[in-house]
Amino acid sequence: MLKNFLQTMFNNIPAAVYVALIYFFIFLPVAVLVLFSFQDSLLPIPPFQGPSLRWYQAIFADFRIMEALWNSLMVGVVSAALSCFLGFLAAYGLARYPVRGSGAIQWLLVAPLSVSYLIIGMGLLITFKTLAIPKSLSAVIIGHVVINLPLAFAIIYSQMGEHHANLERAGRDLGAAEWQVLVLITLPLLWPALMASFFLSFTLSWDEFIIALLVSRFDVTLPVEIWSLLRSGLNPKTNAIGSMVFIVSIFLVIITEIAVFGRRKSK
């Protein structure tokens, strides 16, 4: 298999060289990041000394970083769950009930997708300031639901086909109550879409920086904490956190792959 692959590649030398160069460009910063997270000296720059795990020990011993990590997980899970819940309800309402102005409602629900995070964050910051609401992690959750609700809604709505509606009608004819139809028929049918929305929302929230910076103060999320670490310049500790986040994200991607595509394949 590998031999075939190499043969195909080397039949076409310019293409092979191009692919090698561009993969080098794509991997370069990440490789440098991970390599120098194992640096044994005080600066993450050549020459490489090590490998050493001292900077990983340093981040696990750092109270602020661990708290930021926990905050990020909490904000991610809560905002993703809320986005999926609200997105599912709205999608169900729009797909199954005759509502006037459904076009306008859909437009409004997905409108935040077309506005920069910076502008959404600025709007929330000014609004909270006007209403004298203090900056907090709850404010970050509110902002993250604003950016993730459109995605969750769009993904779930796109999966609410007519054949699902028929199964729901059959359930009702057989005497199921409204909540039974929702829990026993609609939700299981939409499970892949809900999982995809949840993990996508979580990933975006986990990585979101500018809204979190604008509307939080004392308790911060991980990207904001990393941001404040950057003030001390190049630091192997930052490399260690960055590498860890990278590994966690890859792990999440693989889980999403299995949850979403694995199911599809098995059908």
Next chain:
Amino acid sequence: MTLTKMKLKGWGFIGPGLLWTVAFFAVPLLIMAAYSLFQRVGGRIVTDLSLSNYVAFFSKPHHLNALINSLEVTLITTIVSIILAYPLAYILAFRIPPRWQRIALMMAILPFWTSYVVRSYSWLLVLSSNGIISNIMQWLGIVDNPISLANSRTATVIGFVHFFTMLLTLTIFANLVQISPNYRKAAADLGASRWQILRRITLPLSVPGVMVGAFLTIVLALGDYITPQILGGFREVLLPQAIMLQIQRQADFPTAAAMSLVLMVVISIIFFLFSRWLKIERI
């Protein structure tokens, strides 16, 4: 169930999500728009409505320059990223054996999964005066003293191009694999060379993928604060940096609100220009 009751139930389902979007998205934008008409005088917000913040934006060279810098950097980024991404997407779509395609694509976008802030930081490791590039150049004898590419427009563009090459590879690849192979086969049967097939068949049919990617690139690059702040520094300020400076250093919310709305209008104009390629069914 009567129709009225059905409608009421429908609103019951839609209500919470809609309310959230109105309360935390639409209303804040309106409040921000109102704020952009206020002024900050002597540390206090004066609520007399006027367009003075907008007039100031377009008459103060350092604010207008921030917008021009942003547009220039975004344009360069978009063009370079398309040039780099197209051949990669093409090779992934047509030259790699199918069983390797998925893994090759996943590898091509692997750094997507590093944290956003960390991605810019890791370019700093490469580009700074004691970083990899400087060391290699000295070792090769190209330069005698450490050189720094950081804190410059070049660094910002490199950071952007890295990210958006991955994004554009995805959108162009998705478009290329949807083109029916029959068109390419028919052209080959009729005697077209590989170059002619590329130029007359594949390239025109892949325009939507390029345009969707270009649109996302432009919108995300124009609104990004991190990359120019970490890699570009303050030697040359882009619009999002200028907006953040108004908040962090001056606490001038009315001016920051006006600048944000200028950014929003610029993005809306670009959306309008690209709208013919952005129909959902074409993606």
